[in-house]
Amino acid sequence: MGRSKSRDRGRKSKRKSRRKSYSSSSSASSRSSRSSSSDKARREASPDDIYDRVENKSPNRERALVPASAAAKSIEHDRPPPQMVNDPYVARAGSNYNGPEKPVDRWQAAHPFAAKIAEREANQRGGFRGRGGYRGRGGIAAQQNVGDIAARRRNYTCGVPDPRAPKPQELTGVPELDKVKIEAAKLANQTDAEKWRKERDMRFENESAEDKTKRLTDRQARKKQRKKARYLEEQQHVARVLQKPLSFVQSIMRGEVPEDLTEEPPPPIPERVEPVFHHKFKDAMNRAYRIKFPRSFFLMYEFMLELSKEDPLNELVKNGMQMVGPYEELHKCYQSPGYLPDPEQCMQNHMRYRYYYDPPELLVCVISVRDHWHVGIYNDIPQETASICVSNDQRTGAMYSVAANIFGAVKIVLYRRTQTLPVRTLYEALIEYCERNEIDFNRKTPDFKRRDMLIVNKTANEVGFVIDDYNGFTEEKEQELVNMLKTLKNSHNQGLIEMHLKPIKELYYQAMKECDAGNPGMALEVGLSLFADGSPCSADLTRQLLVSAYTRCDRDLFAEIIDAHLKDRRKTLVSRLDLVGGITFASVPTMTGPAYDKTAVGEEPKELSVQDRLEMIKAGVNEPAKPKWEGTKIVK
Numbered sequence: 144m145g146r147s148k149s150r151d152r153g154r155k156s157k158r159k160s161r162r163k164s165y166s167s168s169s170s171a172s173s174r175s176s177r178s179s180s181s182d183k184a185r186r187e188a189s190p191d192d193i194y195d196r197v198e199n200k201s202p203n204r205e206r207a208l209v210p211a212s213a214a215a216k217s218i219e220h221d222r223p224p225p226q227m228v229n230d231p232y233v234a235r236a237g238s239n240y241n242g243p244e245k246p247v248d249r250w251q252a253a254h255p256f257a258a259k260i261a262e263r264e265a266n267q268r269g270g271f272r273g274r275g276g277y278r279g280r281g282g283i284a285a286q287q288n289v290g291d292i293a294a295r296r297r298n299y300t301c302g303v304p305d306p307r308a309p310k311p312q313e314l315t316g317v318p319e320l321d322k323v324k325i326e327a328a329k330l331a332n333q334t335d336a337e338k339w340r341k342e343r344d345m346r347f348e349n350e351s352a353e354d355k356t357k358r359l360t361d362r363q364a365r366k367k368q369r370k371k372a373r374y375l376e377e378q379q380h381v382a383r384v385l386q387k388p389l390s391f392v393q394s395i396m397r398g399e400v401p402e403d404l405t406e407e408p409p410p411p412i413p414e415r416v417e418p419v420f421h422h423k424f425k426d427a428m429n430r431a432y433r434i435k436f437p438r439s440f441f442l443m444y445e446f447m448l449e450l451s452k453e454d455p456l457n458e459l460v461k462n463g464m465q466m467v468g469p470y471e472e473l474h475k476c477y478q479s480p481g482y483l484p485d486p487e488q489c490m491q492n493h494m495r496y497r498y499y500y501d502p503p504e505l506l507v508c509v510i511s512v513r514d515h516w517h518v519g520i521y522n523d524i525p526q527e528t529a530s531i532c533v534s535n536d537q538r539t540g541a542m543y544s545v546a547a548n549i550f551g552a553v554k555i556v557l558y559r560r561t562q563t564l565p566v567r568t569l570y571e572a573l574i575e576y577c578e579r580n581e582i583d584f585n586r587k588t589p590d591f592k593r594r595d596m597l598i599v600n601k602t603a604n605e606v607g608f609v610i611d612d613y614n615g616f617t618e619e620k621e622q623e624l625v626n627m628l629k630t631l632k633n634s635h636n637q638g639l640i641e642m643h644l645k646p647i648k649e650l651y652y653q654a655m656k657e658c659d660a661g662n663p664g665m666a667l668e669v670g671l672s673l674f675a676d677g678s679p680c681s682a683d684l685t686r687q688l689l690v691s692a693y694t695r696c697d698r699d700l701f702a703e704i705i706d707a708h709l710k711d712r713r714k715t716l717v718s719r720l721d722l723v724g725g726i727t728f729a730s731v732p733t734m735t736g737p738a739y740d741k742t743a744v745g746e747e748p749k750e751l752s753v754q755d756r757l758e759m760i761k762a763g764v765n766e767p768a769k770p771k772w773e774g775t776k777i778v779k
Contacts, residue, residue: 412596413589417528424476424483431484432469432492432506433700435528439548439582440508440520444473446550446576450569460512461565462557467718468496468507468519491723493704499714500540500677502604503693503704505533508549515714518545518552523594523609525700530590533606537714540675542606547588550577554584602668603628603675610696613664624650624669628676640680647673651684655691663695674705682709 254260314321333341350358382392420438428436447455447466456466456474472484472492484492496507498517506529507519515537520529521544532552534545546552550573557570577584598607600615603625616624627647634640654666670688673681686709693702711719 410596413593415527415530415590415593424473427476427483428469428473430486431472431489433486433489434506434522434525436469437520437528437548439550440469441473442576442580442582443549443553444470444477446573448477449576450572459509459553459569462560462569463511463513464509464553464556465512466508467510468492470508471495489700490703490707494707494711494719496717497704497708497719498535498537498717499712500535500537500542500604500675501708502542502606502671502674503689503701503708505535505542509553518549518556520549521606523597525698530594531606540604540677542604544591544606546586547583547591550582550584551586555586599664600668603672608667608671610664610667613662613668615664615668624672628672628678628681631680632676632678634680644680647681647684651688654688658688658691658695661695663692667692667696682712685709 314324347355378392378396379389382389385392418438422438422441425436425441444455444466447458451458456470459465469492475482476484493503493506496510496517498507498515501507501517501519504521504523505519506522507517509519510517516534517537518532518534521531521533522529530547531544532546532549533542534552535542545555554570554573557566557573560566574584576582594609597609599610599613600621601607627643627650631640631643631647634643650669654669657663658666666688670685670692673685674689686706689705690702693699693705711722
């Protein structure tokens, strides 16, 4: 045990001695490093190298052991070139000292944003307290400890070096002695604005009391005018942000508008002035289709007659289009003397070229021979002339208000086509014909803009509807209806269809209740959205909503069209020539289609007895009366 204790004591003493040696060696090295750093030369030089030759203020301490004579001989050869010392205490008048920045070179252009950058850095707050770009008190301001010397340099030398200012050698550095030269330099460097201010001050000093009163009065009036202009700018800005008229904002700021008044009444809608025109088949076509055709409809056919008298309907085929529907009836009137379209065939005429998503307001006049694109006139009310032309490509139920008349629609199509010779020829001929007959082929005519003001809501067909005393759905409710229809379209079995139809049926019951109360606007909006969606699951709801709404709005023609369309809604064979025997398929019997329902109108045809046939023969009737084209019998 004793030996082990003595060993421990010996080890501890050795460790202590090692520590002492380590500490002594480290302290010696630190002392040596300090002494070596302090032995380095401390050189002070004047920054006035531009005008004076500068000598070293203190000799090099490393050469202190060299004899004085040897040092004096070598000092001329070893002297470094004069340097600009960025030290405020050594700066003298005429030096290009610039504070904490580098020396300024008078031949080098300044940075364009140098003043802004310096101002921004000076205004920045410090890290902990004070102002400046650095941590601590004051930041940059604390480092700009320049005293009065730099200020004297700026004041007494007027920004020297300056070729027009007196040289620093001519200044003494004493303000009293240099005052005359400094004033002369200031006058030489004076700008026009400074001269104007000096003249103004002298004028103010010599003016009379009356002139001073008048000047101050005019100045006060100008101040009020500027304040009024700034106030008006603020009001205009508030009106733009709130999307309100300026008068509304001004009245609110005056306190004249009550709190419950949120908006001004809409601007008045101008009255529609329908141009009076004469055409020999105008009344016959209006009776056959029970709508009013615009003047541009008949002029388009006459324009095609000018281009091709033999086949005007197919003149557009070389440009990818074809005139169909009512133009076929008008063509018969021109080609067959004495022919007039039959008013009893009204439903059949309206069903010709009626595509899957076409609402009853649309009557197709021009189709594309390449795809399912088509365009036609759009009558919001049967008793009024159509004010726009609408197109659709049968991909979705969204329509596009392409122009105000047929000429504008064809012009836009030709303009967007590849500019081949036939396209360009037809385009120039159409423009020339419109100018000759005073036809406005622009897209937004006064009638087009008037309809935009009358639209209640766009609905899913993007064209909208027109009706009185109805404000339409809000954006949230419209989006809710869109989501309902999207969910219904994605239903893949009968159970999901029935489940997703429940919220739509609730909306349907609410719309029908409003319709029965004499407000058909909601039923019309919901019905058009359901029709534009095109889901066969909601066909019955669509029929009930639209037929009821059109009947209440005195648009019975549209009610009959929508009922006939929903019973024969198709995406192919839209000409429906198969219903009249125009298209046959070999041994397959002629397709009558689900729409040709003889029980839908009136009574079913009965078998005639012999006595009835004899009476018909006496009356001169050889065949029994054929059933009318299907439709809904409107009972008000």
